[in-house]
Amino acid sequence: MLNDRSTALSLLLTRRSGKPRDMVAPGPTPGQLATMLRVAARVPDHGKLSPWRFVTIAADRRAALADVLAAAYRLDRPEARERELDEVRAFAHQAPALVVVLSRVDPASKIPAWEQHLSAGAACGLLVAAASAAGFVAGWLTGWAAYSDAVVAALGAPGDRIAGFVFIGSPARALEERPRPDLSEVVSAW
Numbered sequence: 001m002l003n004d005r006s007t008a009l010s011l012l013l014t015r016r017s018g019k020p021r022d023m024v025a026p027g028p029t030p031g032q033l034a035t036m037l038r039v040a041a042r043v044p045d046h047g048k049l050s051p052w053r054f055v056t057i058a059a060d061r062r063a064a065l066a067d068v069l070a071a072a073y074r075l076d077r078p079e080a081r082e083r084e085l086d087e088v089r090a091f092a093h094q095a096p097a098l099v100v101v102l103s104r105v106d107p108a109s110k111i112p113a114w115e116q117h118l119s120a121g122a123a124c125g126l127l128v129a130a131a132s133a134a135g136f137v138a139g140w141l142t143g144w145a146a147y148s149d150a151v152v153a154a155l156g157a158p159g160d161r162i163a164g165f166v167f168i169g170s171p172a173r174a175l176e177e178r179p180r181p182d183l184s185e186v187v188s189a190w
Contacts, residue, residue, distance in 0.1 A: 011133055016175045018137030020094035023169030027096020032134050033168070037099070039130035043122040047109055051116035052123045052163065055100040055155050057092070066092035072150035091145065095167035099127060102152075103161045120163040131168045137175060140164045 028036065037054050045051070057065055066089035073088045074080055092098075103120035105113045124140050131138035145151045146162035155162070 008133075012129065015129060015132045016137070016177060017128065017139050018167075018169070018171050018175055020139040020141060020165075020167035020169075021090075022172045023095035023137060023139070023167060024172045025096050025170065027169045028131070028134060028136055032136075033097055033099075036127055036130040036134060036168070039133075040101075040123045040127035043119055043126050045119050046115050047111040049106050049109055049111060049116060049119075051104050051106060051111075052120040053102040053104050053156065053160070054123075054127075055102060057098040057100065059096070062092050062098070065098075066090075068151060068154045069145055072145070072148045072154075075150055076144070076148060088145075091143075091165075095139070095169040097168040099166045099168070100155050101127065101163040101166060102156045103163045104157070105159065105161075107159070117161070117163070120161075124164040124166060127166050131166075136168050137171045138166055138168045140166050 033056065037056075040054065041050070043052075069088050069092055070085045073085060077084070101120060101124045103117050105116045107113070109116070128138040128140050142162070142164055146164065152160055152162055
């Protein structure tokens with residue numbers, strides 16, 4: 001078992017995010033994606049509320065999502081030019097797989113909303129790690145669309161928030177390492 005743990009730690013220590021616009025096929029099969037979602041659903045969840053939902057956007061639904069994004073963008077920015085709208089539409093077509101993670105807080109619960117939102121963020125992080133473990137690359141994005149009421153309404157239920165758009169695929173080029181913080185700068189003893 002030590003070897004499996006060592007491999008898992010090695011994977012986590014070397015995991016890198018990929019840029020969704022640089023992802024290509026192959027992406028995960030439906031079975032692989034289901035496994036990744038099962039992993040993501042194993043996050044800490046105080047109160048067993050499952051305060052997150054996963055919305056998968058199949059390839060044949062990407063054009064419809066692009067239309068939703070463009071309409072929402074135009075609502076927020078009526079002066080938007082067609083070039084901007086083309087970029088907004090392109091967002092929906094990145095990477096072979098797309099999962100939208102929704103944060104769904106239960107306001108009647110005694111569990112603070114903050115903890116419920118944190119659980120949704122943890123689900124995004126674990127989904128990204130599960131994609132890496134499955135041999136893919138993932139990118140967790142937010143941006144204006146995550147905060148658009150029109151986009152949230154199209155993808156979720158009243159009260160939902162978008163925790164992230166998680167794109168999954170294969171890297172078209174080698175991933176670049178980014179600077180990581182020196183632990184002495186982010187860790188302290190009390």
